Amino acid sequence: MSVTPVSDGRTARSRRTRVAVVDAVLRLLRSGKLRPTAREIASEAGVSVRSVYVHFDDLDDLFVAAAERQYELLRPLLVTVPATGPLRERARALARARGTIFETVGEVRRAAHVHAPFSPALAARLSVAREWSHAELRRVFAAELAGLGEPARTRRLAALHVLTGPDAWAELRATPLDEEAAADATAYAIVALLEARP
16 A cells, blocks of 8 residues: 555655756756766765766766756747848847857857767757757748858858857857847848848
């Protein structure tokens, strides 16, 4: 009669420990520690090093779980940018939407790129993010891109991807521009690129 409650209690504790470890990784990454050790993670989570390896096969498995958790936290920030309307308004909306995401991911994104060469699963997730970025740019700026032949369309899309990506955002913020000014600069660059002659 008491087996199920005990089992349920253990399952709930196990789930809480797993979440605590993943959240600890994200806190360490956000603080700038891009390659935290199992001991540092365990200390941050308030668990033993053994507990880390009870819940995760290895640190790669843990970092993939952290990437999935990061996506869950970002999901509410993902907005649909209009694909119709004046170019300047769409450019501004996309720049602001991406800026909000980049401000949130910050050091976690940097850490993902540090770990990706050693983690096929993490590299695959970053590849999916890049594909999403390209698809979103093609959707939002379909009208402007449709008027271009190949290879001009491919070049414009590649340039848009760089202009609206996290590295460009980080550079703008380091100049230093505040978020609004960085979004304005990004929107300006988008419009200039799409209105330029092929």
